[in-house]
Amino acid sequence: MGALGVALDFRRRNGRGSAIPTAATGDIAFLLLIFFMVTAIFVKETGLVVDLPRAEAGERIKQDLVSNVYINKRGQISIDDMLVSPQDVSALMGQKIAANSGLIVAIKADQETPYRVVSDVMDELKEVSALRVSFNTMPDGNPGRKY
Amino acid sequence: MIMKSRRKKMITGIELVSTSDVAFLLLIFFIVSTAFVLDMGLPLLLPAKESARQVLRIRQSNVATLKVNADNGLTLDGKIIEVDHIKVAIAQRLQAQPQLVVVLETHPDANYGMMVACLDELKLSDARRVSLKTSR
Numbered sequence: 001m002g003a004l005g006v007a008l009d010f011r012r013r014n015g016r017g018s019a020i021p022t023a024a025t026g027d028i029a030f031l032l033l034i035f036f037m038v039t040a041i042f043v044k045e046t047g048l049v050v051d052l053p054r055a056e057a058g059e060r061i062k063q064d065l066v067s068n069v070y071i072n073k074r075g076q077i078s079i080d081d082m083l084v085s086p087q088d089v090s091a092l093m094g095q096k097i098a099a100n101s102g103l104i105v106a107i108k109a110d111q112e113t114p115y116r117v118v119s120d121v122m123d124e125l126k127e128v129s130a131l132r133v134s135f136n137t138m139p140d141g142n143p144g145r146k147y
Numbered sequence: 148m149i150m151k152s153r154r155k156k157m158i159t160g161i162e163l164v165s166t167s168d169v170a171f172l173l174l175i176f177f178i179v180s181t182a183f184v185l186d187m188g189l190p191l192l193l194p195a196k197e198s199a200r201q202v203l204r205i206r207q208s209n210v211a212t213l214k215v216n217a218d219n220g221l222t223l224d225g226k227i228i229e230v231d232h233i234k235v236a237i238a239q240r241l242q243a244q245p246q247l248v249v250v251l252e253t254h255p256d257a258n259y260g261m262m263v264a265c266l267d268e269l270k271l272s273d274a275r276r277v278s279l280k281t282s283r
Contacts, residue, residue: 026167033174040181053260057270058187066186071259108187111260113251115215118262119281126196134188135263 042106045081048072055137057109065102066134067093075117086120094128104132189266191279211240211249213265214282217256221265230261233268241274252280 005117069089070078077084079092087131097103105125109118205252213233214222221228241247249269252263271275 005269020168027164029167029170029174031176033170036174036181042178053263055187055189055267055270056262057189057267059190061186061188061190063186096215104190106186108266109259110264111258113259114255115257115259115281116255118259119255120255122193122279126193129195131193131195132190133193134190135266136186136188137263137267139187 002104008032048078052138056136061134066106068106071113073112078102089124091125093130095132105130106134106136108136209246213251215253215257215261217254219261230264234272237274238271248276249274250278254282
């Protein structure tokens with residue numbers, strides 16, 4: 001008898017409150033909105049205007065350990081939005097590698113940059129043991145028309 | 148009288164039913180318009196400075212030299228080659244000699260883009276042992 005009584009009671013309650021309370025959806029949406037607005041990362045550096053080379057074998061580079069080195073086709077070098085000479089690269093990167101040993105230096109060089117500049121930058125990086133380097137590229141849409 | 152007062156109350160209230168819709172629309176707008184920074188690149192580990200002193204002996208026959216000249220022309224072991232043919236040529240040599248080391252020698256006046264194009268092809272051909280060199 002007791003068990004039956006409980007079952008009946010349950011059914012009755014089920015019938016009464018079958019609607020999902022939707023009053024708080026607006027609040028939830030606003031909270032999500034605020035979360036996305038706060039976590040949105042805005043581009044910190046403007047760098048230089050570069051036309052990156054195209055490559056098929058490009059891999060995704062993790063952003064959290066990356067420091068960008070922009071080199072435009074005139075051979076100007078920009079690190080952290082400062083124009084630097086090739087000789088200054090080692091000092092700047094030396095500081096960065098001291099703070100973060102897993103640093104990846106992303107070289108964002110224009111495809112028309114003379115290789116001399118890139119080679120000099122790599123020599124400077126070797127000086128301070130910043131050995132993890134990435135040549136940043138654009139994903140290649142049509143493989144037949146490379147370079 | 149009672150009816151009148153009730154009506155007044157209804158008019159003074161602001162419609163709150165659609166606020167969640169507005170919030171969701173804003174949310175969707177922000178999600179869609181957030182541009183995630185997706186950087187692509189060819190990762191590479193430079194040789195340490197000290198390793199220049201440690202001489203690694205490699206047989207000359209196991210070395211393939213891919214040169215990018217000052218005029219952006221390419222030669223593979225002295226023979227002129229096109230960018231599109233590097234992958235096949237290196238893959239063939241790798242099959243014959245798995246120990247093959249590819250030296251990518253670039254002239255300082257050559258374009259960086261050409262060198263990256265070559266590096267890309269080498270990567271596609273599964274050449275694991277690549278050495279970068281700058282012509283003097």
